[in-house]
Amino acid sequence: MRFTLPLSAASFAACTLAAFVAATAPLHAEEPAAHAGQLQTAAVPAVMEKVVDGFIRPGYRHFHSSASALHTSMTNLCAAPSESNFIAAKAAFTEAVKAWGHIEIVRVGPVIEDNRFEHILFYPDRKGLALKQIQAAIASDDKSYTQSESLRQKSVAIQGLGALDYVLFGTGAGSLPKDKSNFRCLYGAAIAGNVDTMAATLSSLWDQPGGIQDAWKKPGPDNDTFRDAPEAVTGLLGILVHGTEAVRDERIETFYKPASNKIAPKQAIFWRSSLTFVSLSANIEGVRDLLTKADVASLLPADKRGIVSNVTKLADQFINTASSITPDVQMAVTRDEDKAKLQSLLKDSRTMITDLSDGVGGGVGLTAGFSFADGD
Structure with a gap:
């Protein structure tokens, strides 16, 4: 796999994805059908086209x-x-x-x-x-x-x-x-x-025709971005998993992490404009919309596609909760009702990460003993 993630956003993620490639390299050589057994390979071109033309x-x-x-x-x-x-x-x-x-x-x-x-x-x-x-x-x-x-x-x-x-x-x-x-x-x-x-x-x-969009739409041995369908799908899942991780780790827990006695509203993103929860919602809307607009469910065997609906329901729940929190973060972290909602955001985002990594990732055969999530 040759795509990269910004260290400022998910340095651990970049390392674990690289480890995944190294760990599974022998499988490509010795067991060419290991991924194809669950990944609906025929659906990959249409999904990647929708990723690019329908979302990005x-x-x-x-x-x-x-x-x-x-x-x-x-x-x-x-x-x-x-x-x-x-x-x-x-x-x-x-x-x-x-x-x-x-x-x-x-x-x-x-x-x-x-x-x-x-x-x-x-x-x-x-x-x-x-x-x-x-x-x-x-x-x-x-x-x-x-x-x-x-x-x-x-x-x-x-x-x-x-x-x-x-x-x-x-x-x-x-x-x-x-x-x-x-x-x-x-x-x-x-x-x-x-x-x-x-x-x-x-x-x-x-x-631009022939540029990055073609690299994403047409995985193949001569493609410096994705050499095959499994790599392309791994790249897609990386966006979904690490996008959700960033919301939890870099957006919420930066200012609200009760387990570590961290309550720092002035470290929240866009706290001055009271757009913290607007920004969080937009991030999760992005995850949800990428899932649905790209038809990620079509990559899974029919009996495993329900996990995508689970994730979108959690995303909707997250968005609804975030929109109901007092916009002023400094006030929100002092109110019991809002603190309970912040806890719900942490819980929902954690479950989304697990469902995306183990559920969707496992459903397409890309995790075999490996999790996209950071295990926190």
């Missing part, structure tokens, strides 16, 4: 559209500051967060090349680097922070959706609807322009 490409196009709208809204706010333009910019930010969250689960391919993922979203910030750098940028008079091209050459911590979350919702954001040519606003517009550029690049790369 539309997902990046939608993200590009929302990022462009965000850039326009920020530009309008800077040119004509007003309360209505401020509200419009924040609304556009919300839509961009949703669109990114949906496609963010695809942590393979062009998005992990040239640090594109981190340019769009630098999170989690384990060393606490971003806030000081963002505040320093806003306090400076350096015009290089107000141009997308020059901003792109600086630290990834100050040029993505996380940075724009601070610009629009952090301390001092009240100046945005009042002051024309506000340096903070111009910096925010440059961030939005950078995100727009990244989104456009990703959409273009996936739309």
